[in-house]
Amino acid sequence: MPTGVAIRDVRDQLFDAADRILLRDGPSGLTSRAVTAEAGVAKGVLHRHFADFDAFLADFVLDRVDRMDAQAAALLGSAGRGTVPDNLTDALTALFGSVAVAIVALVTFRDELRARLRDTWPAGVPVLTEAVTMIAAYLTAERDLGRLAPDAPVDALAPTLIGTAHLLFADRRGAQPEREAVHQAVTTVVGAALRQP
CATH class of the missing domain: 1.10.10 (Arc Repressor Mutant, subunit A)
Structure with missing residues (x-):
């Protein structure tokens, strides 16, 4: 240029x-x-x-985390509609079908980037911890609506769903998992907590 x-x-x-x-x-x-x-x-x-390449990468990661706000709002807005497994399957597929999996690998790959992110993100991997928060908020809303059991362990279910989805989508070079595979994993994780309307 x-x-x-x-x-x-x-x-x-x-x-x-x-x-x-x-x-x-x-x-x-x-x-x-x-x-x-x-x-x-x-x-x-x-x-x-940017001051240097790691400063660029830190801003890049945080920008991509900020972009998850729209996904979080859409998922929360789906509470009470459709089915819980369908809503979670769609949200996890959208999340992990994006650059999110690659960002997790990037943060893991670069020590200096992790160190810089600790200044503003003290624990966890930014994309994954934000995703857990998004899923937990949705599950809490569904529990409040009575579509999950009153004692549904949201704080355990949310990270389990994120970890499970991450493993399904982690092979960057392979084909993405079929929707049915994601749906089956979601149903396995949340099945015991589901309540029929």
Whole structure:
């Protein structure tokens, strides 16, 4: 890109490029040079907007966590409608069908990134802990509506669902699991807590 040409929404452009690289090449392929090449910008653009590459990655991860707010709101809005297993299956498929699995691998792969994230995210892996919070809020709403048992262990069910889904979707190069496989896993986890209307 020629010097002096203004780039609109450079952060989004760089973050979207990072998404594509992560999904295509995994964490080892995510370099500052790869990001700028994928975004179609000059090599120095990233370093003009971020202190260094790990600062870019930390902002990228936190931005992707913030984008989960819409998913969380949609899932919570589905409480009381459809079936609990169907709602959870759709939410987990959307979550793990996105860049979320690759971000987990990225955070695990880069020590400096984990250290930087600890400044603003003291425990857990950001995408996964946010996902647990999202699922727990939904399960609590369903319990309050009587579609789950009053003693349903939401604090145990939510991380179990996230861990189970993560294992189903973790093979980045393989085909995504069939919806039925996700649905069966969800039903196995929450089945004992479900109440018939």
